[in-house]
Amino acid sequence: MDQFHRKMGTQQPRGSQQRPVYRQQNMTSNRSMSGNVQVGRVTSKPVNQQRVVQSVQNGQQKRVQKKENFTTSTTMISILDKISAVCIFLLFFGLPLFFLNLTYQGIGFEKQYYFYFWTFLGVIALITQGMLEGKIDIRRTALDIPLVVLWVVCFASMMFSVDRYHSFFGFFGNPVNGFMSLTAAILAYYLIVSYTLKKRVNLIWWAITFSGSIVVIWSFFATMRFVPTNILQYISPSLTGSFTSLAIFIGMMLPVFIVSFSILDQSKGKSFKRSVLMGIFFLMIILDMFTLSILHGYVQWYIILFAIFLLLVFTISQIIKVSSKTSSMIIFVFLSMFILWMWGQPIISVKPIQSETSINYSLSFDIAKEAIKNKPIFGSGPGTYGYNFSLHRPKDLNKSGQYDIRFYSDRGVFMESISTIGLAGMIALVIVVLTYVSTVVLSFIRSQDDDVNVVSLGLFIASVVAIIYGMFWAVDGMIILYGLLISALTIGLLCSSSDDSDEKFTLSVKTSPQYALSFAFLSILVALGMIFGFVTLGKMFIADIHAGNALKARTEGDFVKSSDFFHKAVNFNEKEGRYFTVIGQYGLDLANVELAKPEEERNDEIVAQYISGATGATTSGKDRMPNDVLANETKGFVYENSGGFVSGALSTAMNSYERASELEPYNPYLDVAVGKLKLIEAQTKGEDAVEEKKTLVNEAKTSFEAAKEKTTFDYDGQEISLFAPAHYYISVVEEALGNIDASIEAMTSAVQVMQLTGGNTEEVLSRQINYGFNLARLLQVRGTEDDMKNAENLLLQIIGINDQEVNSHLSLGLLYEKQGKRDEAVSEYQKIIKILPQEDLKAQENIQSLIDTVEQGGSNVDVSSQNNAEESSVNDDDQEEADAEKENVNMIIIKRGDVGDRAERGRKALSAQGFDSKIREEGDAKFEGVTVMYGSQSNHNERQRIIRVLENEFSEIDVERNDEEVGIYNHDIVVVIGVEKGSKNDNESEEEESEE
Numbered sequence: 001m002d003q004f005h006r007k008m009g010t011q012q013p014r015g016s017q018q019r020p021v022y023r024q025q026n027m028t029s030n031r032s033m034s035g036n037v038q039v040g041r042v043t044s045k046p047v048n049q050q051r052v053v054q055s056v057q058n059g060q061q062k063r064v065q066k067k068e069n070f071t072t073s074t075t076m077i078s079i080l081d082k083i084s085a086v087c088i089f090l091l092f093f094g095l096p097l098f099f100l101n102l103t104y105q106g107i108g109f110e111k112q113y114y115f116y117f118w119t120f121l122g123v124i125a126l127i128t129q130g131m132l133e134g135k136i137d138i139r140r141t142a143l144d145i146p147l148v149v150l151w152v153v154c155f156a157s158m159m160f161s162v163d164r165y166h167s168f169f170g171f172f173g174n175p176v177n178g179f180m181s182l183t184a185a186i187l188a189y190y191l192i193v194s195y196t197l198k199k200r201v202n203l204i205w206w207a208i209t210f211s212g213s214i215v216v217i218w219s220f221f222a223t224m225r226f227v228p229t230n231i232l233q234y235i236s237p238s239l240t241g242s243f244t245s246l247a248i249f250i251g252m253m254l255p256v257f258i259v260s261f262s263i264l265d266q267s268k269g270k271s272f273k274r275s276v277l278m279g280i281f282f283l284m285i286i287l288d289m290f291t292l293s294i295l296h297g298y299v300q301w302y303i304i305l306f307a308i309f310l311l312l313v314f315t316i317s318q319i320i321k322v323s324s325k326t327s328s329m330i331i332f333v334f335l336s337m338f339i340l341w342m343w344g345q346p347i348i349s350v351k352p353i354q355s356e357t358s359i360n361y362s363l364s365f366d367i368a369k370e371a372i373k374n375k376p377i378f379g380s381g382p383g384t385y386g387y388n389f390s391l392h393r394p395k396d397l398n399k400s401g402q403y404d405i406r407f408y409s410d411r412g413v414f415m416e417s418i419s420t421i422g423l424a425g426m427i428a429l430v431i432v433v434l435t436y437v438s439t440v441v442l443s444f445i446r447s448q449d450d451d452v453n454v455v456s457l458g459l460f461i462a463s464v465v466a467i468i469y470g471m472f473w474a475v476d477g478m479i480i481l482y483g484l485l486i487s488a489l490t491i492g493l494l495c496s497s498s499d500d501s502d503e504k505f506t507l508s509v510k511t512s513p514q515y516a517l518s519f520a521f522l523s524i525l526v527a528l529g530m531i532f533g534f535v536t537l538g539k540m541f542i543a544d545i546h547a548g549n550a551l552k553a554r555t556e557g558d559f560v561k562s563s564d565f566f567h568k569a570v571n572f573n574e575k576e577g578r579y580f581t582v583i584g585q586y587g588l589d590l591a592n593v594e595l596a597k598p599e600e601e602r603n604d605e606i607v608a609q610y611i612s613g614a615t616g617a618t619t620s621g622k623d624r625m626p627n628d629v630l631a632n633e634t635k636g637f638v639y640e641n642s643g644g645f646v647s648g649a650l651s652t653a654m655n656s657y658e659r660a661s662e663l664e665p666y667n668p669y670l671d672v673a674v675g676k677l678k679l680i681e682a683q684t685k686g687e688d689a690v691e692e693k694k695t696l697v698n699e700a701k702t703s704f705e706a707a708k709e710k711t712t713f714d715y716d717g718q719e720i721s722l723f724a725p726a727h728y729y730i731s732v733v734e735e736a737l738g739n740i741d742a743s744i745e746a747m748t749s750a751v752q753v754m755q756l757t758g759g760n761t762e763e764v765l766s767r768q769i770n771y772g773f774n775l776a777r778l779l780q781v782r783g784t785e786d787d788m789k790n791a792e793n794l795l796l797q798i799i800g801i802n803d804q805e806v807n808s809h810l811s812l813g814l815l816y817e818k819q820g821k822r823d824e825a826v827s828e829y830q831k832i833i834k835i836l837p838q839e840d841l842k843a844q845e846n847i848q849s850l851i852d853t854v855e856q857g858g859s860n861v862d863v864s865s866q867n868n869a870e871e872s873s874v875n876d877d878d879q880e881e882a883d884a885e886k887e888n889v890n891m892i893i894i895k896r897g898d899v900g901d902r903a904e905r906g907r908k909a910l911s912a913q914g915f916d917s918k919i920r921e922e923g924d925a926k927f928e929g930v931t932v933m934y935g936s937q938s939n940h941n942e943r944q945r946i947i948r949v950l951e952n953e954f955s956e957i958d959v960e961r962n963d964e965e966v967g968i969y970n971h972d973i974v975v976v977i978g979v980e981k982g983s984k985n986d987n988e989s990e991e992e993e994s995e996e
Helices: 002-008 019-034 049-094 107-133 144-159 164-169 179-195 198-223 243-266 271-294 301-316 324-343 361-374 385-392 395-400 413-420 422-446 450-472 477-496 513-555 559-572 577-595 604-624 629-640 649-663 668-683 690-710 724-736 740-757 762-782 785-801 806-818 822-835 841-855 861-870 876-883 902-912 940-953 963-969 986-995
Strands: 037-039 042-044 135-139 504-508 712-715 718-721 891-896 918-922 930-934 957-961 973-977
Touching: 049 107, 049 179, 049 198, 049 477, 107 135, 107 179, 107 477, 107 513, 135 179, 144 164, 144 179, 144 422, 164 179, 179 477, 198 243, 198 271, 198 477, 243 271, 243 301, 243 324, 243 450, 243 477, 271 324, 301 324, 301 450, 361 385, 361 413, 385 413, 385 649, 395 712, 413 422, 413 450, 422 450, 422 477, 450 477, 513 559, 513 577, 559 577, 577 604, 577 629, 604 629, 604 957, 629 649, 629 668, 649 668, 649 940, 668 690, 668 724, 668 940, 690 712, 690 724, 724 740, 724 762, 740 762, 762 785, 762 806, 785 806, 806 822, 806 841, 806 861, 822 841, 891 902, 902 918, 902 940, 902 973, 930 940, 940 957, 940 973
Parallel strands: 891 918, 891 973, 930 957
Antiparallel strands: 037 042, 135 504, 712 718, 930 973
16 A cells, blocks of 8 residues: 555555554464465465566666656756857857858858857757756747747748749848748747846846946047057958947947946945945946047938837836936936937048948838839849849949949848838837837836836837837848847747746647647757758858958959859859859959960960850859849950850850840840841851841940939930940941041030040049040041041140050041141150060061151051051940051861852851961861861961851851971961861762761
């Protein structure tokens, strides 16, 4: 019976304690009489003493083992609980301070991944602890349903996104706007809310104040220029990223420092210690306000003043009871901040801090309005604001010269959410914010716990600063994440003051089998998800460190090392399209560096490798980001400049530019790029394709006129376009069409626009010289007396800007010859000889021949006029190439097999562009296609033009460097023309029939 009660946990009835003794005596006496145990009529066999002892020992071992397991489990649970607490502490302490200055995407990216790391580690510890305990307690809050709705809407938006990868991970450079960031934020919210206890709040509070004090002190010394420049190269003056976000963070710390006075008054420490800490906090408040004054232009004064005013309202209304010192400090800070704002400038003048640009409200509203029309419910997807901005940017931006400006984040989360996650996401987001604010305010009114309310008030006011800034000013990752942490701590602290067990949602294995299975399944699934996130995000972080090393190497001028680092970045993260786009740009730079070398030092095989890698990389970048303007534009640019190294480069570049123009309709540069390629294609046509060339030229004109139309506005009652390239290329087209008067008019407009909008940069001066030179050339072509005088004045102006301009001296010399001023002409030619490098003997000989011709009574005007008639500028960046004299290229065409008129077609097409060549027949009937072979001595620019001509004539061109083969034919360029690929000539067909 007593064994039963021990098992059941009950006690025996009173008066029954002696009965077992009496029965034991009877049993003894009976055993002595008969050897059997007898109780009444029941008889049993003797008890096995060994089995009884073994059973007792087994039970003891099980109890010991169970106790040891329980002790081990308890220890593990305690360790995991501490890990979660440490993760929460480091989130608050480390997020404002953490940076590595190693990544390509900057401090914001590094802080985002710091947030991921400690959040996921804390969640894993929480889940593991729950597995050991057999349950997980999740605190219920008023935000549960709004957060779930927001998460579901964002998930749906991501699934219909125009860029699903960046919608999930966040866009390049600003990952806070991705679905992954939202998921991690919700996990961090429940981690903090569920683990926030009164005994832990004190530690977290000191983490916030200590890290905030470090930021304030560092910012004060950095902005006052007390920190050496060499240190600022490694540690940014703004630990939060931008100076605007720094000002907001410092403003968030003001209510925290102020409320600390009440917390110290309520503490039980020694009075001396409290006084010292109060003095430190007072100093922090002074430094805080002083630093805000230095950052005056970056401070959102309305937000911070409103926050301090709100703090003042809560204290005066006695909703939150604070100490008299705290009340006095609130009034002092509010009046001081109001005076600093009214002052309108920093108290102490310092050197200007770097400027920061942001989208204005009017433009933000226009983008949101147009985006709603396109995708109203779920938007274009999280993290895709750059897509919306390019697609819906208004034409009026071009009036201020912002032809190709791009923003990848909006003025605030509220406006960005309209275009990215649609009306559904925007409404869900607003509900979350309103629910949070109303929940906290109601808790203040109802709660009687003054200690909790004081702490919560400081946190709530700080979170209000972050919410207003993040919602309506800027999508800043640091402020959004820290505002989320403080908001979660506020909710958790207010919830911890209530002991109501109904506020927790418990997942337990002890309730029922079905819940146990669900608990186990979800726990394992979430844990695996966290581990997957750790590995994936870790690889992405390492990839960006390699990309950062690539950027550093590029700034140091080491292009090869830079390219190698970017390839390492791609190996770790092959999904990021922006890496491939940048690799393509770097590859083209490497090719240009090699091409800039003297011809005897240049290695065309290396050039071909660089260009091949560049085109392949930009193609990969565009494939990963098909709806990104920059990816399409860069691909077009790389293919445009790939020369003759890539087959079909012209058409690929044109398609890329046209797609980029579809994604950014009001960018005039893209129209100009398409028009230029149309002109180049027209130049590759043969003499017989007159109508086709005319059609292409007119198409180019349409593109240039579209660029002009997109940039034409009313200036003082006059409709004019201030986009000089549009006027310039319209002039080029009109000249090609034979409309010399229209060409001069357009070129005159280009020169005038450059004078109105130009500056002193090298690029601007180069364009001014180029436009002026071409106008002078056109005036000489028309040749009236006024035209010649105006042309002379233009050339003299150009030489006045840059007296080393060889083409202007040459053109002026020819102009003087036309006017009969032979001495002046010779003087200009002699100036050219002085400008030319001494080692360029060929150029000096050519100029000397001009001088000799004039001195012998001859004229160079006829030759130059013929060359001018053939010249057609198609690219202001390649003006020297376009204006160069066409010389006979050392080239031969090899006709292999019965190819019909294919060889003659190739010769005529080349001849139409000034490339004379002979055809040699060879009897190799097995050769297919067209191959251009060149030697190391061939001219790169001439080779490019030859390949472009042949690409337009034949469907596929192969290009290879072959010094040995070229040497056999004794030519620099050998064009081998065989039968069309996939076809057979008559001889092959006859041979096959005879064999059959």
